[in-house]
Amino acid sequence: MNCREFEPLLVEVVRAAGQSGADAATGPSKRSDLDAALDHAASCPDCSERLAEERSVSAGLRLLAAAEASREPSAGCGATLLAAYRAERGREVHARRWILAVSGALAASLVVLVGAALLLSHESSTLVRSLYAKLSPLAGRPQASGWTSSSASPSAADLPATAEDEAYDADTAAPEQEEVTDFVAYYPGADLSSLDSGALVRVRVPSSALGSFGMQVAQGSEEEWVSADLLVGEDGSPQAIRFVRAVSRNSTN
Amino acid sequence: MNQDTSPEALRRFAAAGDEDAFRALYDQLSGFIFRFALHMSGNEGLAEEVTQETFLMLIRDPGRYEPGRATLKSFLYGVVRNHTLRALEKESRFLPFAEPGENAAGELQGSEISDPAADASEDLLRREQIARVRRAVLALPPVYREAVVLCDLQELSYEEAAHSLACAPGTLRSRLHRGRELLAARLRATERHKAGAAAAAVPLGGPICRPREEFS
Numbered sequence: 001m002n003c004r005e006f007e008p009l010l011v012e013v014v015r016a017a018g019q020s021g022a023d024a025a026t027g028p029s030k031r032s033d034l035d036a037a038l039d040h041a042a043s044c045p046d047c048s049e050r051l052a053e054e055r056s057v058s059a060g061l062r063l064l065a066a067a068e069a070s071r072e073p074s075a076g077c078g079a080t081l082l083a084a085y086r087a088e089r090g091r092e093v094h095a096r097r098w099i100l101a102v103s104g105a106l107a108a109s110l111v112v113l114v115g116a117a118l119l120l121s122h123e124s125s126t127l128v129r130s131l132y133a134k135l136s137p138l139a140g141r142p143q144a145s146g147w148t149s150s151s152a153s154p155s156a157a158d159l160p161a162t163a164e165d166e167a168y169d170a171d172t173a174a175p176e177q178e179e180v181t182d183f184v185a186y187y188p189g190a191d192l193s194s195l196d197s198g199a200l201v202r203v204r205v206p207s208s209a210l211g212s213f214g215m216q217v218a219q220g221s222e223e224e225w226v227s228a229d230l231l232v233g234e235d236g237s238p239q240a241i242r243f244v245r246a247v248s249r250n251s252t253n
Numbered sequence: 254m255n256q257d258t259s260p261e262a263l264r265r266f267a268a269a270g271d272e273d274a275f276r277a278l279y280d281q282l283s284g285f286i287f288r289f290a291l292h293m294s295g296n297e298g299l300a301e302e303v304t305q306e307t308f309l310m311l312i313r314d315p316g317r318y319e320p321g322r323a324t325l326k327s328f329l330y331g332v333v334r335n336h337t338l339r340a341l342e343k344e345s346r347f348l349p350f351a352e353p354g355e356n357a358a359g360e361l362q363g364s365e366i367s368d369p370a371a372d373a374s375e376d377l378l379r380r381e382q383i384a385r386v387r388r389a390v391l392a393l394p395p396v397y398r399e400a401v402v403l404c405d406l407q408e409l410s411y412e413e414a415a416h417s418l419a420c421a422p423g424t425l426r427s428r429l430h431r432g433r434e435l436l437a438a439r440l441r442a443t444e445r446h447k448a449g450a451a452a453a454a455v456p457l458g459g460p461i462c463r464p465r466e467e468f469s
Contacts, residue, residue, distance in 0.1 A: 011430050015405075053437045060386035060440065061405040067383045068406075073287040073304045078279055081308045085267070085275050088312050092270075 001040040006047045009037040014054040177247050183231060183240040184213045195239055201230045202244070210243060260325040268315040279308065282326065285407060286333050292402040293337045295391045299344070303336045323416040327409070330417035334399055341395075389439040397432030404429050 013034050041051045185192055208222045227244040257263075260281055266274035286307055290300035307329055310317065318328050390398060390406075403414040404425070415425040 008430065011426070011433055053441070054433065057433055057437045057440065058405070060382060061390075061401070061436075063379065064383050064386045064390070065406045065408070068288060068291070071288055071291060072284050073301050077287075077301050077305055078283065081279060081305060081312070082272075082276070084309055085272065085312050089270050089272075 001036045003040075003044060003047055006037050006040050006044070007050075009033060010050060010054055013037045013041075013051065014058045179245045179247050180229070181215065181243045183242045186230075186238040186241050190239065192240055195231070195233060197234060198239060199232045201232055203228050203230050213241060213243075215243065261320055264311065264315060264318065264325055267311075275312075278311075282329060283308070285326065286329055289330060289333050289402060289407055290337050292390065292406055293334070293395070293398060294341055295387075299337070299340055303333055303340060306336050307332050324413060327413040327416040330403065330407075330409070330414075331419060334417060338395055385440065385443050386436075389436050389443065392439055393432055393435055397428055397435060400425055400428040401432040401436065405433075 016034055038051075041047045183192070204225045205228050206222070207217055207224045207226050209228070210226070211217045227246070229242050229244060230238045231240040231242075233239045258277060258281075260278060263274045263278035263281070267278055283304055287300050287304045290303040291297060294300055294303075310332060311329070318325060322328075323331075390401060393401060399418060400414065403409045403417060404411065409417070411422045411425055415422040418425060420428075
């Protein structure tokens with residue numbers, strides 16, 4: 001080994017000899033290289049001087065490290081950090097609760113929306129089906145008479161219905177305290193069989209109007225007002241009408 | 254608290270809300286962090302600030318540490334190094350810190366020494382040497398100072414120190430070599446200065462200085 005090869009190994013030779021640093025025994029240089037460097041220093045006055053100087057530096061650094069090994073941050077530093085840790089955890093817990101609350105509310109809103117959408121779609125299909133059922137017999141039957149309970153529509157049973165529909169019908173059937181007539185074509189002779197959609201509008205009409213649809217008007221009640229459901233077509237014109245009569249619960253039971 | 258007390262595990266538990274784990278982590282690492290900042294800056298107040306900032310980062314943004322890349326200790330040394338260098342640049346607070354028994358200028362105070370003469374002399378010499386080495390380390394350019402502090406004072410492996418300084422182990426070794434070379438030169442110069450001062454203070458057989466007016 002010569003002086004040029006010795007120089008890069010100098011620090012490792014000293015660190016290995018002084019057992020200083022985690023690399024003392026397992027540095028990148030081989031043990032044999034370090035031994036060769038020591039042999040070279042023993043025979044070279046310049047390198048021997050450099051080695052002594054490096055050893056002195058190592059000794060000084062070890063002394064400094066030992067003198068300051070017990071230096072620690074103040075107790076106040078730890079207390080401040082612990083307070084910061086607690087505050088941060090508190091913030092996180094608060095944020096987590098808030099997120100849970102918001103997501104819960106969103107989930108609930110979603111359920112309500114989906115439920116409402118299902119309800120509406122079911123209601124409209126039931127209404128159309130029920131209207132269709134009621135209107136189909138009207139085709140070619142310009143007028144009808146007699147009151148029937150709206151909850152016991154015999155023609156509705158003719159339609160195919162799912163179990164869901166039946167359950168729904170049971171829950172949402174018209175109240176029993178109302179009786180309705182069959183639908184009657186609003187314009188005599190009109191063909192109602194082609195009507196498959198429309199809107200039902202509840203109106204109040206004078207009792208005398210019953211007569212114009214072939215129904216009997218009770219004596220002395222011409223001035224009274226009765227409820228009627230107007231079936232309005234997509235063009236906005238009335239297509240059919242039925243009359244509604246309120247019946248008290250006691251009288252139906 | 255869990256059985257695993259490695260810094261990495263403690264960080265994980267602390268991040269999950271385990272306060273005991275956070276305390277244990279602080280107890281394990283705060284000394285290393287504080288001393289690294291102290292050796293780098295020579296300023297106790299700044300070292301404490303840096304220690305706080307480092308742990309605050311760990312509290313507020315624990316995800317910044319990626320376990321697969323380095324040990325938590327080397328990662329935190331990297332954070333400390335950046336904070337310290339930034340603070341030194343910003344505030345220019347490069348002041349030598351005082352040990353107990355030493356004033357801010359690094360001079361030893363006699364009142365601290367109460368041992369009999371021989372012990373006192375030995376203690377004085379030891380403390381003088383420590384103060385000289387400390388000043389020499391602080392006088393190194395930061396790039397060499399951090400290599401010397403991490404490898405020789407904090408006793409990190411080349412690999413860990415290289416991770417902390419975000420450089421290759423070969424680069425670190427070369428910086429360490431150069432840093433120690435500069436340190437040796439500075440200590441040599443201090444020795445010469447001290448010897449020169451001592452010779453000037455004791456003019457054995459030399460000319461006696463007289464007040465100026467005596468020549469006029």
